[in-house]
Amino acid sequence: xxxxxxxxxxxxxxxxxxxxxxxxxxxxxxxxxxxxxxxxxxxxxxxxxxxxxxxxxxxxxxxxxxxxxxxxxxxxxxxxxxxxxxxxxxxxxxxxxxxxxxxxxxxxxxxxxxxxxxxxxxxxxxxxxxxxxxxxxxxxxxxxxxxxxxxxxxxxxxxxxxxxxxxxxxxxxxxxxxxxxxxxxxxxxxxxxxxxxxxxxxxxxxxxxxxxxxxxxxxxxxxxxxxxxxxxxxxxxx
Amino acid sequence: xxxxxxxxxxxxxxxxxxxxxxxxxxxxxxxxxxxxxxxxxxxxxxxxxxxxxxxxxxxxxxxxxxxxxxxxxxxxxxxxxxxxxxxxxxxxxxxxxxxxxxxxxxxxxxxxxxxxxxxxxxxxxxxxxxxxxxxxxxxxxxxxxxxxxxxxxxxxxxxxxxxxxxxxxxxxxxxxxxxxxxxxxxxxxxxxxxxxxxxxxxxxxxxxxxxxxxxxxxxxxxxxxxxxxxxxxxxxxxxxxxxxxxxxxxxxxxxxxxxxxxxxxxxxxxxxxxxxxxxxxxxxxxxxxxxxxxxxxxxxxxxxxxxxxxxxxxxxxxxxxxxxxxxxxxxxxxxxxxxxxxxxxxxxxxxxxxxxxxxxxxxxxxxxxxxxxxxxxxxxxxxxxxxxxxxxxxxxxxxxxxxxxxxxxxxxxxxxxxxxxxxxxxxxxxxxxxxxxxxxxxxxxxxx
Numbered sequence: 001x002x003x004x005x006x007x008x009x010x011x012x013x014x015x016x017x018x019x020x021x022x023x024x025x026x027x028x029x030x031x032x033x034x035x036x037x038x039x040x041x042x043x044x045x046x047x048x049x050x051x052x053x054x055x056x057x058x059x060x061x062x063x064x065x066x067x068x069x070x071x072x073x074x075x076x077x078x079x080x081x082x083x084x085x086x087x088x089x090x091x092x093x094x095x096x097x098x099x100x101x102x103x104x105x106x107x108x109x110x111x112x113x114x115x116x117x118x119x120x121x122x123x124x125x126x127x128x129x130x131x132x133x134x135x136x137x138x139x140x141x142x143x144x145x146x147x148x149x150x151x152x153x154x155x156x157x158x159x160x161x162x163x164x165x166x167x168x169x170x171x172x173x174x175x176x177x178x179x180x181x182x183x184x185x186x187x188x189x190x191x192x193x194x195x196x197x198x199x200x201x202x203x204x205x206x207x208x209x210x211x212x213x214x215x216x217x218x219x220x221x222x223x224x225x226x227x228x229x230x231x232x233x234x235x236x237x238x
Numbered sequence: 239x240x241x242x243x244x245x246x247x248x249x250x251x252x253x254x255x256x257x258x259x260x261x262x263x264x265x266x267x268x269x270x271x272x273x274x275x276x277x278x279x280x281x282x283x284x285x286x287x288x289x290x291x292x293x294x295x296x297x298x299x300x301x302x303x304x305x306x307x308x309x310x311x312x313x314x315x316x317x318x319x320x321x322x323x324x325x326x327x328x329x330x331x332x333x334x335x336x337x338x339x340x341x342x343x344x345x346x347x348x349x350x351x352x353x354x355x356x357x358x359x360x361x362x363x364x365x366x367x368x369x370x371x372x373x374x375x376x377x378x379x380x381x382x383x384x385x386x387x388x389x390x391x392x393x394x395x396x397x398x399x400x401x402x403x404x405x406x407x408x409x410x411x412x413x414x415x416x417x418x419x420x421x422x423x424x425x426x427x428x429x430x431x432x433x434x435x436x437x438x439x440x441x442x443x444x445x446x447x448x449x450x451x452x453x454x455x456x457x458x459x460x461x462x463x464x465x466x467x468x469x470x471x472x473x474x475x476x477x478x479x480x481x482x483x484x485x486x487x488x489x490x491x492x493x494x495x496x497x498x499x500x501x502x503x504x505x506x507x508x509x510x511x512x513x514x515x516x517x518x519x520x521x522x523x524x525x526x527x528x529x530x531x532x533x534x535x536x537x538x539x540x541x542x543x544x545x546x547x548x549x550x551x552x553x554x555x556x557x558x559x560x561x562x563x564x565x566x567x568x569x570x571x572x573x574x575x576x577x578x579x580x581x582x583x584x585x586x587x588x589x590x591x592x593x594x595x596x597x598x599x600x601x602x603x604x605x606x607x608x609x610x611x612x613x614x615x616x617x618x619x620x621x622x623x624x625x626x627x628x629x630x631x632x633x634x635x636x637x638x639x640x641x642x643x644x645x646x647x648x649x650x651x652x653x654x655x656x657x658x659x660x661x662x663x664x665x666x667x668x669x670x671x672x673x674x675x676x677x678x679x680x681x682x683x684x685x686x
Contacts, residue, residue, distance in 0.1 A: 040297030040621045049618040066618075075466055081383065082365075083374035101368050102291070102361020104301040105379055108611060109465040113299045113619035117361065119292035141290040142361025211615055214466055 002168075002190035003072075003091040004149055005219035006178065007201040008065055012185035015048050015063030019177035019186065023067075026150060026176035028136045030122030043116040045147040046177050062225060065186070067177065068093060068114040068147035069210060069218035076106035076115060085144075091191075091219055092149050100143040107144060111211055112218075115146045150175035170196055191219060251659060254652045257502045258413060261649060272642035279635020282628040283358065291361055293628045300611045300623035304633055305359035310603040311486070312352035312636070313386070313458050314479070315596075318487030319345030320393040321451040322519075324444040332670060333515055335662045336507040339655045340498060341491050342397040347643050348490075349390050351636045358632055378460045389454045396443045399436060402426050403657040418650070455483040462606065469538060469549040469610050478530040485523040485569075486599035489592035492516050494644070496589045498653050507654045510585055517588040520595065521577035528570045545615045557622065558609045561601045568598030 023029065023046045032042050046067040053060045070093050077085045077093065084099040085106055095115075107115040121141040124132065132138065135152040139145045157173035170189050178186040189198040198221070201207065206223040286293050296303050319341035326334035357363050373380050406426035409419035426432060459479035462470040472478075492513065499508040535554075538546050553562040573591040576582045612621050647653070675681075 036292065040300075041292065042298065047618075049616075066616075078376045079378060079465065080374055081377040081379035082368040082372050084368075084372075099365070099368055099372060100362065101365045103356075103359065103379060104361070105377070105461070107299075107301045108467065111466055111615050113614045113616065116298070117301060118290065119296075120290045140362075144361075214615075 001089055001192075003192040003219070004154075005070070005091070005189070005191035005198050005202065005221065006067070006149075006175075007187040007198045007207070007221045007223060009185045009187075009201075009223040010062060010064060011223065011225040012183045013048070013063050013065060014183045014185075015050075015061075016182060017048055018180045018182055019046050019065055020044055020048060022176040022180035023147075025131065026133055026136070027148070028122075028124075028132050028138050029145075030118070030138075031125060031128065033123070036119070041119045043118070043145070045114075045116070045145075064222070065177070066112065066114065066210075067149075067220060069112055069216070069220040070147075070149065072217035072219060073215060074110075075214075075216060076110045079105045079109045081105065085146075090154075092151060093146070094148055094151065095144060095146050097137060097139050097143050097145060102142040102144065104144065111214055111216065115144050117144050118142060251656050253502075253504070254507070254654050254656050254659075255408070255411065255413075257648050258408060258650060258652060259411070265645065265649070269642055269645060272638040272645070275635045275638030276642065277635075279632045279639070282631035282635070286358070286628055286632075287363070293626060295623055295625040295629060297621050297623065299614050299619045299621050300608060302359070302607050302611060303623050304604075304625045304629040305355050307600065307603045307607050308633055308636060309352055309355035309359070310458055310479070310607070311600050312348050312355060312640075313455060314483035314486045314599060314603070315490045316345045316348045316352060316389075316393070316487070317451055317455060317480075317483040318348075318491040319343065320389075320396055320447045321484060322488060322491065324396070324447045324451075327440070327444045328448075330673075331515075332662060332666050333512055335658045335666075336504075336654045337491070337495060337512055337516070338658070339397075339400065339651075340494055340653055342393065342400075343644060343647050343653070344487070344490055344494060345393045346390070346397050347640055347647070349386065349393070351640050353386060353390075354636065378457065378464045381457045382461060385450070385454045385457045389450050392443065392447050392450050396440075396447050398422075399440050399443060400655055400658065401651060402436065403428060404652050404655060407656055408651075452480055455480045462610075467610050468543070468545040468613070468615065470606075472534060472537075474530060474534050474537075478534060481523065481526050481530055482599055482602060485520070485527050486596055488516055488520045488523060489595035489599070492520065492588050492592040493596070496585060498648065499585075502648070502653070504654060507659065513585045513588045514583050517577050517583045517591070520573060520588065520591060524570055524573045524577065524595070528574075531566075531570075548613050549609050552609045552613060553605055557612075558605055562605050565598045565601035565605060568594040569602060570598075572598075 027045060029043055029045060046065055048063050048065045051062040051064050053062055070091060074087055074093050077087055082099055082101055084096045087093050104117055107117055118139055118141045122138055154173045158168060161168045161172060174188045178188040187198050187201060189196040191199050193199055202221045207221050208224055209218045209221055323338035323341045369383050402424055403426055405419050406423040409423045413419055456476040459475035463472055463475035495508050499505060538550050552558050572594040576587045576591040608623050
């Protein structure tokens with residue numbers, strides 16, 4: 001059984017935000033109006049976050065795309081009182097929208113803050129309503145949602161492979177963000193297959209995971225540009 | 239005829255029935271006043287139901303705010319009753335007799351507002367029953383569901399049992415509605431057998447209720463402590479929360495006692511000595527609270543894990559410094575300076591200290607919930623929180639509705655236990671004498 005994972009090469013990312021837009025349209029992520037966005041209500045399953053390094057004038061900004069990191073040991077699924085979130089055998093952390101009671105315990109337990117809450121009924125500007133992806137359900141207000149690694153694409157790819165009477169091959173199933181990345185900074189595949197691109201890259205010397213010390217075992221792996229200095233909270237004091 | 243005489247309250251204790259039998263006009267005015275806040279809270283809730291939690295000040299990453307603060311606060315206050323009254327009963331503290339009921343009512347009523355606060359916080363309150371339909375027993379929130387429902391059941395029984403003889407007194411007085419007292423009185427006739435049974439039941443419940451109460455606030459603390467978030471993930475949280483709960487519970491009890499003493503002219507029953515004794519308990523809890531707070535913050539500071547320190551400094555000198563230091567003054571400086579001296583441990587003194595402690599303990603819960611959430615480990619998702627009128631309205635409305643229900647209780651049942659006071663007068667005084675004698679060496683009476 002595959003264990004799906006993603007590798008993001010920070011040296012290649014240009015912060016073009018294409019992954020964010022692709023995810024938004026692929027997964028029917030609601031458009032949050034600007035005044036709500038200013039109040040911190042943005043819903044986005046993947047965000048390109050700026051990591052500032054060095055000090056002025058030798059300051060560099062390193063963009064870091066951050067989807068749900070799909071931990072092998074996710075702190076979010078334990079705390080859900082109704083079991084509305086869980087990890088499937090292929091390592092995808094999923095959310096059952098129809099069961100979620102909206103207590104937001106999982107959003108608080110997630111050390112990566114990658115779970116989003118529907119503060120209002122989702123809204124889509126006129127033309128978007130017609131462009132909704134029929135493969136993904138629109139979430140009602142009051143529930144938590146998150147990156148599913150475009151699970152509907154996996155189902156489609158499986159069906160297709162079965163129809164053609166073959167095994168699922170590498171590249172058959174990739175999430176929208178990885179597919180769109182014009183810089184080719186994102187890789188996706190089976191981490192348990194030692195010959196896959198992601199497994200090879202994940203073994204490399206540049207590979208690291210966010211907040212590894214928490215023991216969450218994320219399956220989104222970054223390739224460092226230089227030495228990684230982010231995520232220790234130090235930057236927050238300013 | 240003989241039993242009738244025994245059952246009728248001493249003319250001396252007639253006063254205790256008075257609030258139930260007659261109602262002054264001011265009661266209605268005050269009740270309306272509280273209900274007005276209830277209406278505001280109701281409209282705020284309707285608005286939230288209609289539009290979603292977006293009408294609150296919550297955001298990413300501060301997903302929890304006033305509601306969860308209120309939840310912890312109200313559940314904390316619920317420790318006033320059951321725990322204090324059970325401990326005092328088991329210790330044979332004779333001064334408890336006129337205060338236990340007032341305490342037990344706080345517990346039962348305030349629990350509804352604790353649970354209510356969580357329901358307010360849910361994005362989908364319509365799916366509330368999913369916690370029964372598909373429970374996940376690994377979730378500390380589900381542990382909460384279990385322990386709080388056990389607690390509510392146990393403390394309701396614990397309130398009801400000592401109420402039975404008083405209900406019977408009201409029934410025999412023909413208090414209306416008669417069916418209520420006849421039904422709730424369970425045919426109590428104060429026979430020896432009934433009394434023995436009742437006392438045994440109360441004793442069993444008093445023992446049972448203590449571990450239940452402790453488990454409740456421990457589990458509430460675990461909702462936070464079981465996560466890995468900075469300054470939540472702490473093993474001290476269980477006992478720390480229990481201490482804080484008893485602390486705010488005693489404080490609420492003192493405030494309530496002062497009010498009913500004033501309003502129902504119960505100066506003979508709620509005497510300065512009661513306030514003095516509770517004030518001493520409050521003093522002990524204030525010192526314990528300081529000890530726990532100090533231990534918690536020193537450990538964090540000394541360990542100096544960067545992600546913890548960010549939260550630590552936001553409380554001590556950053557954005558949350560104002561609530562933090564007000565909390566410190568109101569939970570420690572004011573109560574200790576008032577309660578440590580006999581001169582200021584008066585009724586007024588203890589009431590000022592108690593109001594201050596309640597403000598402080600609410601702020602304590604706030605400074606536990608919000609600063610951690612507003613500064614997660616990864617530096618990107620920082621956020622700040624300020625409530626909207628919806629949250630403030632619901633919070634104030636909950637407080638007012640609690641007070642309204644409390645008032646209503648005093649109109650249906652005597653708020654000072656009549657039979658227990660009588661029992662104290664008739665039986666406990668000689669009992670105490672025998673008890674104290676038993677501590678001393680046998681008296682050798684010179685045979686004259």
